[in-house]
Amino acid sequence: MKILTILVVDDDPVIRRLLQQRLKKENYNVLVAADGYKAQSILQEKHVDVVLTDLMMPGDIGGIEVTEIAKNINKNIEVILITAHSSVDTAVEAMKKGASDYLEKPINFDELFLRLDKIANVQTIFRSAQELQHAMDVTEHAASETIQALEMKTAELQGLLDEVENILRDHDSSEEVRITRALDKISGI
Amino acid sequence: MLKINSSELKFIAQYIYDISGIFLDESKAYLFETRLSSIAEELGCTSYQDLYTKAKKDTKKTIERQIIDAISTNETLFFRDKGPFELLQHKILPEIIDKRTSASPNLKTNIKIWSAASSTGQELYSIAIIIKELIPDLSRYNINLLGTDISDTAVSQASYGKYNKFEIERGLPQKQLQRYFTLFGDSWKIKDEIRAMVNFKKFNLMLPFSALGRFDIIFCRNVAIYFTLPDRKKLFDKIADSLTDDGFLVIGSTESLTGVCPRFVPKKHLKSIFYQKKL
Known part of the structure; x- marks a missing residue:
């Protein structure tokens, strides 16, 4: 299974460090940002699979805005929001903007790892589907070239056979002439 | 299961x-x-x-x-294989338009096109988009675009003309997406100007075709592969009957009519094959 790169966005240094340590221990690649602006510049520079962001952050860029920025940069990025119980409604709002899930504080790590596993699974399946699709396109293209070449060749030979038949049925000429002309036709193949 | x-x-x-x-x-x-x-x-x-x-x-x-x-398999894409659509744009349509307009220059030009296994409509909408881009003044033409499929669900989805991002992203160039579709929640809906050009209805290809009339262009791609050889023979024989004498038939790029229908001759244009009736 694919190793996910996760961007943690939280203004609280304690939560940031906690998330970073736990995720690293589970073998994820982890990037951190202390606010929405930093998150934006990381998203623009590096490949990220999942954004794990606090919903409420000081400044103009909160979790909803981070979701929009991430989805604009790459629509395949999954966003999980971390929210206080009181702001569940806002989290649902964010899901309409493309966030895939939310977790309530305090973070239950088992739950978080389960969701990340699911995302990794879906991304793996999605990638193999794309690879299969590509393999199918290549095969189909090669098959169509062969089939079309055969189709044209068969039609050409059919045309030739029809001409030979006409020559052989031409009762105005002697048998010898007909056979010679028919053979001339065929020798062109 | x-x-x-x-x-x-x-x-x-x-x-x-x-x-x-x-x-x-x-x-x-x-x-x-x-x-x-x-x-x-x-x-x-x-x-x-x-x-x-x-x-x-x-x-x-x-x-x-x-x-x-x-x-019934509904895997289909906008502009699935570029070949048939380039063929339509650069060879088939210009030739048909030229013939029909020079035959009766003062009348409206009639052109009938049939997508014989239209599935969820992508093929016929792709054809409509090509026509729209190729013919600036559609009012001088009577263009009839028919799509038929055996699946009710496919026909109603085609008629509705709404596609999710996975259905739309592969095949359709961004420029055409922006021009001919409107974002509708998480999906894209075909604009009325294109929707109004086409008609979809349910039809079983095993039935007689006489009620459908005659067509100048027939697309019958990747459906005959699901039929037995005797049924495939009958299908293309009926298609030959439904096609005008100078009409064009386009089949799937991995399909062949060899041993299926001797009434058609394959012709090559650039990298694609189309069929016309042997006269």
Whole structure:
């Protein structure tokens, strides 16, 4: 299974460090940002699979805005929001903007790892589907070239056979002439 | 998943053939199971025998329609394979338009096009988009675009013209997406100017074609592959009858008419093949 790169966005240094340590221990690649602006510049520079962001952050860029920025940069990025119980409604709002899930504080790590596993699974399946699709396109293209070449060749030979038949049925000429002309036709193949 | 046994395979295969003309060989048990088990389970059937009995008894034919929907493959894309559409744009349409307009320069030019297995409509909408871009003044033309499919669900989805991002992203260039579709929540909907150019209806290719009239261009791609050879022969013979003498037939890029229909000759334009009637 694919190793996910996760961007943690939280203004609280304690939560940031906690998330970073736990995720690293589970073998994820982890990037951190202390606010929405930093998150934006990381998203623009590096490949990220999942954004794990606090919903409420000081400044103009909160979790909803981070979701929009991430989805604009790459629509395949999954966003999980971390929210206080009181702001569940806002989290649902964010899901309409493309966030895939939310977790309530305090973070239950088992739950978080389960969701990340699911995302990794879906991304793996999605990638193999794309690879299969590509393999199918290549095969189909090669098959169509062969089939079309055969189709044209068969039609050409059919045309030739029809001409030979006409020559052989031409009762105005002697048998010898007909056979010679028919053979001339065929020798062109 | 509900398992199918060998005697069920035989009569279910026969039943599917009878209602749709689609021939599924008995070796493809997995195909019957993956496509029919959810219908069977939803109806509370304990076996495929049970599903068959229920389907036969259903006078409204709802189950029959569900089975056809499940069995008929709906994999289709906008501009699936570039070849046929380039062919249409650079060879077939200019030639037909030229012929028809020079034959009767003062009348409206009639052109009839049929997408014979239109699935969820992508092929016919792609054709409509090409026509729209090729002919600036459509008012001088009478262009009839018909799409037919055996699946009710496919026909209604085609008529509605709404596609999710996965259906739309592969094949359709961004420029055409922006120009001919409107974002509709998480999906894209075809604009009325294109929608108004086309018509979709349910049709079983096993039936006679006489009611459909004659066409200048027929697209019949990747559907005959699901038929037996005798049915394929009948299909293309009927297509030959429904095509004008100078009309064009386009089939799937991995399909062949060799040994299927001697009434057609293949012709090559750039990298694609089209067929015309042998006169």
